Amino acid sequence: MQYEDLIVDVQGKVALIRLNRPKALNALNDRMMDELGDALRKFDADPAIGCIVLTGSERAFAAGADIAAMADYTYVDTYRDNYITRNWEHILRVRKPVIGAVAGYALGGGCELAMMCDFLIAADNAKFGQPEIKVGVTPGAGGTQRLPRTIGKSKAMDLLLTARTIDAAEAERIGLVSRVVPAEMLLEEAMTAAATIADMPTSVAMMIKDAVNRAFETTLTEGVNYERRLFQSAFGTPAQKEGMHAFLEKRLPKFDGL
Numbered sequence: 001m002q003y004e005d006l007i008v009d010v011q012g013k014v015a016l017i018r019l020n021r022p023k024a025l026n027a028l029n030d031r032m033m034d035e036l037g038d039a040l041r042k043f044d045a046d047p048a049i050g051c052i053v054l055t056g057s058e059r060a061f062a063a064g065a066d067i068a069a070m071a072d073y074t075y076v077d078t079y080r081d082n083y084i085t086r087n088w089e090h091i092l093r094v095r096k097p098v099i100g101a102v103a104g105y106a107l108g109g110g111c112e113l114a115m116m117c118d119f120l121i122a123a124d125n126a127k128f129g130q131p132e133i134k135v136g137v138t139p140g141a142g143g144t145q146r147l148p149r150t151i152g153k154s155k156a157m158d159l160l161l162t163a164r165t166i167d168a169a170e171a172e173r174i175g176l177v178s179r180v181v182p183a184e185m186l187l188e189e190a191m192t193a194a195a196t197i198a199d200m201p202t203s204v205a206m207m208i209k210d211a212v213n214r215a216f217e218t219t220l221t222e223g224v225n226y227e228r229r230l231f232q233s234a235f236g237t238p239a240q241k242e243g244m245h246a247f248l249e250k251r252l253p254k255f256d257g258l
């Protein structure tokens with residue numbers, strides 16, 4: 001598939017996907033989301049890839065779903081024909097780690113897409129918000145669900161109801177992003193983190209991602225049981241033998257292809 005709205009690149013074991021509709025601040029339309037789904041599926045299935053970085057431009061990760069595209073949609077367009085709402089869930093089916101590298105605006109659907117990444121590294125110019133109420137809609141890709149789970153009810157209600165935008169420092173303080181770096185360092189920081197992850201045993205990284213995501217879907221007891229099964233199954237992987245024996249032999253482990 002040729003991409004019109006994405007730029008993709010592979011550096012070592014890391015795949016970099018860049019949202020690329022600069023004139024519209026990376027507003028997310030159906031074509032871009034179709035392409036994103038395709039790229040994510042391919043990289044997830046590629047055994048040579050251990051981690052994926054999703055980013056935008058220096059000015060915008062994504063300023064939301066494409067308002068120009070959806071302004072005249074009807075209920076039938078969105079419900080029956082799935083306009084604008086299709087293909088948003090692909091990123092949730094990716095089993096390998098996905099880092100979101102956010103510079104500039106991550107608003108509305110852009111903030112929701114960012115929250116579907118496994119963790120976020122933000123540039124110091126990043127701005128996050130859920131301003132959907134100002135254009136007369138609710139969030140539609142998890143904003144009302146993931147935001148309160150991530151930053152708590154009070155902060156989430158504040159952002160969702162006032163449409164207030166927060167800066168990178170506040171986003172880090174409330175736990176929406178894991179690190180903030182100077183804008184010019186963003187990609188290097190994200191790619192270095194991704195390379196570190198890609199050098200770990202991919203099968204175990206996938207288990208950890210699976211277990212953490214389970215925490216949001218189940219009770220503590222069930223989640224801990226699930227984790228224990230994964231821990232036990234890790235003893236069936238070559239990564240466990242290599243990792244533990246390398247430690248005992250006082251050498252670096254070789255996880256290539258594991």
Ligand code: CO8
Nearest residue numbers: 023024025027063064065066067068085088108109140141
């Ligand atoms: N959709 C379409 N075009 C956009 C969008 C957008 N969300 N955001 C910006 N653009 C366009 C502008 O129209 C403008 O185009 P042009 O140059 O042709 O006029 C260009 O990008 C540059 O934007 P501005 O001139 O407005 O730039 P500013 O620096 O003045 O402002 C802002 C930047 C603050 C980001 C401003 O553009 C803005 O407020 N954008 C809209 C933000 C917004 O409301 N986002 C939420 C949209 S609704 C949504 O996301 C619902 C998600 C549901 C997902 C459901 C899936 C399942």
